[in-house]
Amino acid sequence: MQILQIREPTALASASVVSGRVQAASIPEAPTMDKVTSQPPLYPTSGPEYRPVVTLNGWSLPWRMNGDWKEFHLVAEPVVREFAEGMKAHLWGYNGQSPGPTIEAVEGDKVRIFVTNKLPEYTTVHWHGMILPCGMDGVGGLTQPHINPGKTFLYEFELKHSGTFMYHPHADEMVQMAMGMMGMFVVLAMGEMEMPLPDNTLPMMTGSGQFGPIEMGGMFTVMKIREGMARDDYSDPGPYTFPKGTVAYQIETPAEEPLRQDGSPRSESTKKNMKGMKSTKNKGART
């Protein structure tokens, strides 16, 4: 919030507190990145000192100060990323890259994020896990109108809690996220953390459980709670011991191969076509 000085004498009397968005008429520059190597972090030029994060094979989105608002500009757009020499993937991302640039700010900051849509379809940006007003949560159709191609929306909110968050669309999710639209949003804590980071958690996207990797579809942070753990004990109690017979399991299929819908076995020619595929025959052990 800022007090606007309005020059017209008639308006002076009614000069009032207005939303930050009135100030936002000039859209900040949208930096873009063409390199896929880790870029140096951005040190704060105002506000509290902190040690910025380094995004591996990525970069941090520059911002500008406008009054007490930190302004960022994300551009959702098709991008080309070279994963290995000569292997270029046509993706969707933000500001020239996929994943999008890391947004970094400090607990208590007021952020204003401009989002310009240069995709061939509508989008939104959801600030995953962050505590903010419902109408800033970026769920197309539910909490805001979609951002149509060529349009720019503003998100304005105060960063209430520190943490490592992410942003991604909540619009045509299965396509847009699969195409690479996501980025990290790091909110640094002011002062001491009240609690050590528990190693008793599995962070989303990077965790592995006792049955294999835990994937994005889960989007979970899994806190391990066990009977008998001491209060304030955040040590990792290890994998959960499932009671016997309570885990979904694979069975040996009685038929050698599935029948077709009409009940006939697959023909030899079909088998030949399927030559490259192996049938999995894992022993389904019941725990």
Ligand SMILES: [Cu+2]
């Ligand atoms: Cu999410």
